[in-house]
Amino acid sequence: MRKIARNSHEQAKTYIFDVTIEQDEFEDGQKAYHASCPALKGCHSWGHTYEEALANVREAVELYVEDMIESDEQVPVRSRKGVVVRSTPAVVVNV
Numbered sequence: 001m002r003k004i005a006r007n008s009h010e011q012a013k014t015y016i017f018d019v020t021i022e023q024d025e026f027e028d029g030q031k032a033y034h035a036s037c038p039a040l041k042g043c044h045s046w047g048h049t050y051e052e053a054l055a056n057v058r059e060a061v062e063l064y065v066e067d068m069i070e071s072d073e074q075v076p077v078r079s080r081k082g083v084v085v086r087s088t089p090a091v092v093v094n095v
Contacts, residue, residue: 014090015065015075018082019057021050039081040064054094 017037024034024046033050035057037043045060047053068075077085 011087012089014086014088014092015077016084016086016090016092017061019054019061021053021057035060037061037064039076039078039083 017039019035019037021033021035024032026032031048033047033053035045035047035053037057037060040061043057043060043064045053045056047056065075077083
C-alpha cells in the first residue's frame with residue numbers, strides 16, 4: 001500500500017467499505033470467486049478461493065481510494081452503499 005502524504009494538521013480517517021463476494025467459475029469450469037465494492041464504481045477483483053478474493057478486493061479498494069485522494073477527488077461516504085467513516089484511525093478485522 002502506498003503511503004499518502006499528509007500535512008501535519010491533517011488527521012487520518014478510517015473508511016470501511018462493504019464488499020460482496022460471490023462464487024463464480026472460469027470458462028473452463030474451475031471454481032472462482034468474484035469480489036466487488038458497490039460504493040466504488042468499477043472496483044472489482046477475483047480469486048481462486050474466497051480468502052484470495054477478499055485479499056484482492058481489499059487491495060483494489062485501497063488503491064482506488066488512494067488514487068481518489070491523490071487526485072483530490074471526494075471519497076464516497078454513503079452509508080446506504082455500505083460505507084462507514086471514522087474520524088480516527090482504526091483496524092478492521094475480518095473473521
